Amino acid sequence: MAQKDCPQCDGTGWKPVEVDGIRRMTPCDCQNVERSALLLKQAYIPPRYEHCALENFAVRKIPGTDQENPSLARAKFTARKFVEEYPTDFGLLFVGPTGVGKTHLAVAILRELILHRGVEGLFYDFHDLLKAIRDSYNPGTQNTEIGVLQPVLDAEVLLLDELAGSNPSDWVKETLHHIINLRYNYKKVTIITTTLLAKGGTGRPGVRPPSGQDLPDLDYTLNQLGVTLRSRLYEMCKFVEMSSDDFRMAVKQAGNKFRDG
Numbered sequence: 001m002a003q004k005d006c007p008q009c010d011g012t013g014w015k016p017v018e019v020d021g022i023r024r025m026t027p028c029d030c031q032n033v034e035r036s037a038l039l040l041k042q043a044y045i046p047p048r049y050e051h052c053a054l055e056n057f058a059v060r061k062i063p064g065t066d067q068e069n070p071s072l073a074r075a076k077f078t079a080r081k082f083v084e085e086y087p088t089d090f091g092l093l094f095v096g097p098t099g100v101g102k103t104h105l106a107v108a109i110l111r112e113l114i115l116h117r118g119v120e121g122l123f124y125d126f127h128d129l130l131k132a133i134r135d136s137y138n139p140g141t142q143n144t145e146i147g148v149l150q151p152v153l154d155a156e157v158l159l160l161d162e163l164a165g166s167n168p169s170d171w172v173k174e175t176l177h178h179i180i181n182l183r184y185n186y187k188k189v190t191i192i193t194t195t196l197l198a199k200g201g202t203g204r205p206g207v208r209p210p211s212g213q214d215l216p217d218l219d220y221t222l223n224q225l226g227v228t229l230r231s232r233l234y235e236m237c238k239f240v241e242m243s244s245d246d247f248r249m250a251v252k253q254a255g256n257k258f259r260d261g
């Protein structure tokens with residue numbers, strides 16, 4: 001659909017161009033603008049994150065120095081590279097403590113792909129997704145389980161935000177497994193953010209018990225979702241570690257690489 005008041009095409013959706021001295025009609029850019037706006041709307045990015053872009057992701061400095069936090073600088077670089085190289089045959093999994101900007105970068109990628117590549121993307125908070133599926137079981141609602149799941153399975157790029165849950169139920173594990181597995185089989189790109197859990201102690205993400213012994217641990221976090229799912233995530237996503245200051249953890253992964261390494 002063209003824009004009604006477009007000065008280039010007067011709302012017809014077609015504008016004249018001259019090629020080798022011959023006047024032709026070509027689709028007007030305003031058609032893309034409208035498509036982008038529609039795709040953006042259909043992605044359901046929460047208002048809280050709709051401003052998120054790569055340009056406005058500020059890499060924090062290491063306190064007391066003029067140096068950028070290297071893990072955040074790397075994460076931003078990876079996000080940009082991902083957008084440049086899309087379509088890729090892998091997704092990204094942003095992992096780190098609360099407040100480092102995982103969702104910001106993930107949304108920035110999604111918006112870039114929607115606005116500049118015409119990708120059909122979808123944002124879903126993991127918790128909200130589970131709730132929507134659960135609610136669909138209520139006899140009184142209009143929504144069916146497949147009605148909730150289909151867009152999640154179909155989206156060209158899915159952003160699953162805050163994948164987590166300490167001690168998830170079997171139902172949660174199965175549901176997630178179903179979603180991830182289908183997307184994997186259909187070679188669809190999934191971008192995930194997850195907050196790390198510390199072993200033992202508090203169970204709160206990224207919080208160490210007073211003993212100071214238990215570091216947040218990726219395998220521990222992912223194992224909560226099941227060992228099979230963990231290995232699947234390793235296969236289908238490149239892991240992007242984002243650390244705040246003085247935050248240490250071990251992320252072991254080779255695997256998914258960009259074309260030039």
Ligand SMILES: [Zn+2]
Binds near residue numbers: 013014028031
């Ligand atoms: Zn136009």
